[in-house]
């Protein structure tokens with residue numbers, strides 16, 4: 001499990017997360033974090049991945065201090081973060097991108113590739129195509145598939161619906177629901193209805209602090225969410 005305890009996080013001298021505590025474990029199915037632009041959602045994921053430092057509190061992954069780890073060790077332990085930017089290798093093929101995702105789990109590469117192709121048949125059909133030539137929805141599925149290639153225990157998805165048409169967004173969320181049967185999903189989303197509809201635990205983050213926490217459906221019905229979004 002990943003445990004965040006009382007962290008303060010800044011960019012230069014601007015603090016963006018304030019005394020934040022939070023955890024996600026393999027027993028969770030979907031945990032969602034929603035909140036407006038600039039609330040600090042992506043920053044929290046970056047801190048959990050060991051990609052950004054914190055200056056108070058602690059972050060542990062399966063009991064070990066993330067600040068002491070290289071980001072690849074966080075991946076190795078089971079926390080994989082698919083960033084908002086997707087960061088695909090546009091000139092490489094779909095298959096090559098997926099293989100890159102297995103850099104910490106080479107021994108199970110063939111087996112995992114089969115599972116990812118079963119989940120996303122389009123990736124198998126397009127295996128030899130350049131990643132950069134795929135549609136936005138296909139690229140998002142590739143980014144998620146590449147994350148799964150590292151065999152995560154917890155898969156963090158940052159804004160998976162970003163830039164996608166509503167119909168494609170629905171497809172992506174159907175896949176996320178399917179993935180959550182096997183792997184814990186930590187979902188950061190602007191798409192509040194979808195993200196809270198799936199979540200068994202959910203948080204509203206505003207200005208670097210959690211202002212509400214509940215089950216996803218209960219948070220969706222709360223005045224906090226109605227005031228902020230509806």
Ligand SMILES: Nc1ncnc2c1ncn2[C@@H]1O[C@H](COP(=O)(O)OP(=O)(O)OP(=O)(O)O)[C@@H](O)[C@H]1O
Pocket residue numbers: 011016035036037038039040041042043044
């Ligand atoms: N590299 C950076 N340098 C300086 N400030 C940053 C940097 N990245 C983010 N910030 C600032 O930190 C705050 C939190 O940003 P963050 O991206 O974590 O929010 P978010 O909730 O994920 O929002 P969004 O959905 O817009 O990405 C914002 O005020 C943002 O401007």
